[in-house]
């Protein structure tokens with residue numbers, strides 16, 4: 001996928017990096033910038049604490065680790081989400097139970113949580129797909145009624161809002177990614193936010209080989225690894241916070257124009273925003289193709305768009321369409337019964353299955369392109385669908 005960095009003030013970044021080099025403070029342990037970034041990012045999301053991690057996946061792993069769940073315990077996850085969500089659960093010997101998503105927002109459908117929960121359910125993870133906030137009232141109600149902690153994956157939704165609340169301000173912990181395709185980026189990077197002192201101390205230990213966060217000696221209290229982010233990455237991130245909200249607005253305006261054009265193609269379905277008042281981050285632009293188009297026709301469309309240098313991918317596969325559940329079983333992380341539980345849950349996710357076969361997803365960078373380029377994109381989509389329809393009709397007649 002072709003990505004662009006957001007507006008970066010290169011001079012400021014060079015000064016920040018020079019400072020790190022001259023003071024030789026490249027490492028998290030005695031770095032110059034990490035603490036202040038954590039505090040600023042947490043404050044912007046109305047959280048008490050933040051801990052930077054090497055990437056967003058490690059932030060999710062730290063959040064799942066902080067649940068203190070036992071092997072075989074279950075975590076409800078959206079059936080349509082980037083693999084890191086389910087992987088963070090399996091890595092810790094827990095069972096991700098995929099729950100279908102809404103036809104409109106493509107986010108976890110709160111009305112399906114009750115049927116998916118069992119006496120082994122220990123938490124719910126939601127992911128705000130493409131920057132669209134999940135229906136948090138309904139999700140929190142479902143979580144609270146079962147006394148289940150909630151983890152938010154905001155990797156695609158920096159500073160999106162649900163009502164007056166910023167994404168990342170809900171539940172026990174929230175996680176973000178700063179990977180290259182994200183709207184705030186240092187190439188790789190992540191952060192965990194929480195209001196809970198126990199969770200932040202656990203996370204600070206988690207990213208540092210289980211060490212006591214107040215003591216960088218060799219007192220390793222639990223099994224974990226190194227998930228620290230280098231200071232140079234933080235030097236890249238710091239100033240992006242100043243323009244992130246403006247950038248969100250720029251993308252929102254550009255998306256409105258693009259959506260207006262795409263809506264003129266009746267066979268396409270766009271992601272709808274949450275019913276309640278919300279502000280989308282538009283980190284990705286999902287476009288759902290008509291149901292009569294096959295997966296291979298969708299893949300051919302993606303290929304043709306890539307040839308024209310559009311940053312685009314197909315929708316995420318279902319959990320059981322990947323090798324990760326099988327491999328977790330082979331490694332003894334989950335049992336055969338638990339593998340069957342995941343397979344059974346995955347058979348019931350009709351909306352996610354359709355998205356896996358029929359969605360195309362553009363990177364947010366297209367929203368910075370010129371209007372005539374975006375008009376060209378709409379024409380390409382319309383032409384491709386027309387050609388596929390014509391060849392389907394010809395096949396029917398022959």
Ligand SMILES: Cc1ncc(COP(=O)(O)O)c(C=O)c1O
Pocket residue numbers: 055056057058060081082084085127153155156176177178179188189190
């Ligand atoms: C929803 C979601 N969660 C988690 C991640 C993992 O983040 P990272 O790539 O920084 O490990 C991503 C990254 O693409 C993501 O989109």
